[in-house]
Amino acid sequence: MSEIRLYVTDDLIAGGAAAALDAKQAHYLKAVMRLGAGDEVLVFNGRDGEWRGRIEDLRKKGGALSLVERTRAQERGPDLWLAFAPAKRGTPELVARAATELGVSALQPVTTRRTVVGRVNTERLRANAVEAAEQCGRLTVPAVLKPIALDTLLADWPADRRLMLCDETGGGVPIAQALSAQDRAAPWAVLVGPEGGFDPSELDVLGKQPIVTSVGLGPRILRAETAAIAALACWQALVGDWRAPE
Amino acid sequence: MSEIRLYVTDDLIAGGAAAALDAKQAHYLKAVMRLGAGDEVLVFNGRDGEWRGRIEDLRKKGGALSLVERTRAQERGPDLWLAFAPAKRGTPELVARAATELGVSALQPVTTRRTVVGRVNTERLRANAVEAAEQCGRLTVPAVLKPIALDTLLADWPADRRLMLCDETGGGVPIAQALSAQDRAAPWAVLVGPEGGFDPSELDVLGKQPIVTSVGLGPRILRAETAAIAALACWQALVGDWRAPE
Numbered sequence: 081m082s083e084i085r086l087y088v089t090d091d092l093i094a095g096g097a098a099a100a101l102d103a104k105q106a107h108y109l110k111a112v113m114r115l116g117a118g119d120e121v122l123v124f125n126g127r128d129g130e131w132r133g134r135i136e137d138l139r140k141k142g143g144a145l146s147l148v149e150r151t152r153a154q155e156r157g158p159d160l161w162l163a164f165a166p167a168k169r170g171t172p173e174l175v176a177r178a179a180t181e182l183g184v185s186a187l188q189p190v191t192t193r194r195t196v197v198g199r200v201n202t203e204r205l206r207a208n209a210v211e212a213a214e215q216c217g218r219l220t221v222p223a224v225l226k227p228i229a230l231d232t233l234l235a236d237w238p239a240d241r242r243l244m245l246c247d248e249t250g251g252g253v254p255i256a257q258a259l260s261a262q263d264r265a266a267p268w269a270v271l272v273g274p275e276g277g278f279d280p281s282e283l284d285v286l287g288k289q290p291i292v293t294s295v296g297l298g299p300r301i302l303r304a305e306t307a308a309i310a311a312l313a314c315w316q317a318l319v320g321d322w323r324a325p326e
Numbered sequence: 327m328s329e330i331r332l333y334v335t336d337d338l339i340a341g342g343a344a345a346a347l348d349a350k351q352a353h354y355l356k357a358v359m360r361l362g363a364g365d366e367v368l369v370f371n372g373r374d375g376e377w378r379g380r381i382e383d384l385r386k387k388g389g390a391l392s393l394v395e396r397t398r399a400q401e402r403g404p405d406l407w408l409a410f411a412p413a414k415r416g417t418p419e420l421v422a423r424a425a426t427e428l429g430v431s432a433l434q435p436v437t438t439r440r441t442v443v444g445r446v447n448t449e450r451l452r453a454n455a456v457e458a459a460e461q462c463g464r465l466t467v468p469a470v471l472k473p474i475a476l477d478t479l480l481a482d483w484p485a486d487r488r489l490m491l492c493d494e495t496g497g498g499v500p501i502a503q504a505l506s507a508q509d510r511a512a513p514w515a516v517l518v519g520p521e522g523g524f525d526p527s528e529l530d531v532l533g534k535q536p537i538v539t540s541v542g543l544g545p546r547i548l549r550a551e552t553a554a555i556a557a558l559a560c561w562q563a564l565v566g567d568w569r570a571p572e
């Protein structure tokens with residue numbers, strides 16, 4: 081069995097104070113995993129690497145871990161946003177989990193002209209991202225940003241961030257071709273549209289941005305969640321940290 | 327809204343007999359989509375291309391469509407199997423849907439030493455594959471094969487079929503590197519292991535097969551379903567029909 085990894089918020093410093101566990105984590109370790117004082121788990125906080133911690137105590141309101149040793153130095157994955165139009169219930173959570181495994185640094189829900197779902201539960205997305213980060217071995221948790229209108233997102237777009245647009249109308253360049261010899265050092269974002277696709281006026285505006293690379297994902301129509309996972313995987317394989325070190 | 331597409335089993339031939347709809351399809355068109363005699367939908371059977379059909383009648387036990395015109399000639403996607411170890415409930419269906427969108431020709435459930443789930447509901451997988459094929463615009467439905475033990479699968483492996491092994495231990499070559507300049511004309515299969523990964527003895531056997539290409543999917547641990555979707559997407563982008571025509 082793989083080791084238990086928990087995301088905590090306290091600083092993790094050699095000789096420092098014990099790290100606090102919240103009530104849910106204490107309950108999980110005690111009631112679900114049947115662990116107690118003296119047992120060891122791994123913790124990370126997104127800043128101080130990964131540490132082996134020893135359980136001091138587990139109570140209803142939370143618990144405490146003393147730090148035994150640092151097991152991994154802090155590392156950052158690629159600076160890669162996923163901007164996506166949340167589709168029907170349950171799907172955004174699935175996308176948040178998979179995107180976390182696929183190494184995104186931020187999840188940006190966007191509303192488009194054809195976005196059907198209204199309210200996005202960013203707290204639940206965040207919980208899914210934390211759990212996926214714990215399980216996939218990451219040392220960071222992707223930021224879950226507040227939903228924003230596509231127009232506003234583009235108006236405030238950082239000048240140096242490249243944007244890979246998944247164009248479901250067939251107007252894009254085949255993804256492997258589009259991503260060969262792209263700038264690996266630049267920050268990136270992947271943008272996936274809603275069910276029903278982008279409105280033509282949106283594609284028009286996107287097509288005029290110098291930072292946009294329009295890509296095609298083959299001859300079949302992908303659901304939004306498949307497109308997001310597929311696009312992130314191809315990006316990681318061709319541009320990101322799945323590549324062999326150079 | 328995109329057009330309704332239905333998979334039927336009858337022959338679709340100009341001037342031929344009407345195509346039969348089953349009870350579920352007739353119910354869907356009548357009760358869910360509120361269609362009736364004279365309305366048109368698209369049909370395909372995996373052999374005769376895609377046709378526009380006109381509803382003749384819709385009854386409790388089924389319906390009938392007369393063929394108006396052929397809208398697309400039959401085409402075949404890549405000859406690509408997905409061999410996967412079915413994980414916990416619900417996940418195989420998710421994989422079947424996404425793999426269909428990603429163009430696999432066959433879904434092959436495999437049992438491995440660490441496969442947890444027992445019975446695989448191949449009928450349900452088939453239903454998911456049909457629905458996904460209807461929605462993604464394919465002209466074929468992937469075959470859903472009977473579950474088989476990994477040993478048996480390898481013992482009977484066709485000599486000319488390449489096998490891309492997703493090696494979660496980090497032993498594989500980065501996928502973009504491994505798939506550059508691979509044989510595009512050969513039949514292929516993608517093999518993804520169960521939760522908990524392959525047993526070392528299984529990786530040993532796999533590593534000795536001349537048809538095997540071991541690939542790595544980056545530094546994070548992917549759940550089996552994310553790995554399957556990611557691997558198929560990269561294969562299509564680099565080897566399959568997402569590439570630009572040469």
